[in-house]
Amino acid sequence: MDKNKYIINNLNVFWNKAQVLRSIDIQVPSHKILGIIGPSGSGKTVFLRSLNRMNDLVPEIRVEGQILLDGEDIYHPECDAVSIRKRVGMVFALPVPLPASIYDNVIFNPGLSGIRDHKKLDLLVEKSLKSAFLWDEVKDRLKTSAMRLSGGQQQRLCLARVLAMEPEVILLDEPCSGLDPISTAAIEDALRILKDTYTIILVTNNTKQAARVADNTAFFLMNEMVEYGPTEQIFTVPGDKRTNDYITGRFG
């Protein structure tokens, strides 16, 4: 259980000529929640998007260094980005349901893999929506458009959609930034249960959220990782003055 899911060695990321991440070294243990905190523009999102090669879609971005997922270098030329993204699901800051029904949103990835068996899909939809704490609210209207859901429901749908993919890792990029406290609590509850099955990396602007759900916390500032350790330690006896200043709200 204490195995490392991700091992990242000397990760440098450039946006055109500007360096947006500077020599990041981090090991992400599996079946734990890693919280990443830091002010906007500190490189958290770019870091997260490096982990499933979403940065490939932005031609201006160049990634250097090594990211090992279960020991496999995901930036190796022979490594297929699509298969990495199937193992590493991602939930974005803004919920982006596809313009289709709730049901079709959840089965998007299984559909890609060619699963057509209706019974199997029905079960998968139910299981995923239940894990995302959304089932009870939508079970009677699975065929209605996902665009009609509220923001919080849409975000949980996006989580369910990722769960239906049965990935190994779930990346969440400020998943609660636009949500009310109750929806936020629903997502946090979901995460606490999901970490038994998945490795979770949670980028958040809300320092308290990291304190609530993360097992380990990393603090990013000005394109660097300042500190990384067990959440308790980061929030009680931070080793760096900047971390202390940030979590006590003195800046950022």
Add this chain to the structure above:
Amino acid sequence: MKVLTEKGIYRLLMIIALSAIAMLLLIVLFILKEGLPFIFITGIRDFLLSSEWKPAAGKFGIFPMLVGSLWVTLGAMIVGVPLGLAGAVFISEFIPRWAMKIIKPTIELLAGIPSVVYGFIGVMVLAPLIRDYFGGPGLSIAAGAIILGIMILPTILSISIDSIKAVPNSYREGAFALGATHWQTIHMVVIPAARSGIVAGIILGLGRAIGETMAVIMVVGNAVKLPGSAFDSVRTLTANIALEMGYATGKHREALFATGVVLLVIIMVLNYFAASAIKRGVKK
């Protein structure tokens, strides 16, 4: 004083806007007034479904022209829609931004070439080729379909490109993050999301194909008969009006206006579908 100027400008703009609408309305009314009585006297069925068009003998059946327009337009769709759709997807999804900045205005320039030039190319190049390889007169449905297919490309392409570009990038990212390949993203997410715009583009292209006159007169041969194959010569509704209006009088003239009424109805129905396709897209 200021209020007066404001009101004056408001009135002026309103008069200009209303006069544009009024002109359109007058044209429609005029065509209807000239054409409708004829249709009712002859009978809709006889007018639309009779194959005899002999103005000198007082026989006015536009069925061959109706069929001609239908085939030429259908052919233009078969040529234009796949090319337009594939081109739009390629241009908006695959090529870098700087190249698109060159290609898109070039495509729009295609729409600015006068139709007589397209027709001229059709007569000089395309018709002889068809005659040599497929037989028949060369001036045929096939020639018209190919020329029209090319002529409606800019319409389909530029509207489709705009609607594909308008699909939020977050949809693409969402699909990619769920493990879709580029092609899966395009055909499962991007095209469905842009569908209403693409459909509107196709319908507008369709309208243009039905209404086109000059290029069509030049390449389809204009024989008033039911075509037996794609390499036969036909006459379209628009060509019928343009060819005979110079000397038509009396009943004959009314029959041509009635042909105009038929065209008008077809175009209005198409525009209605295009508008509702666009509206559906907006609602989503």
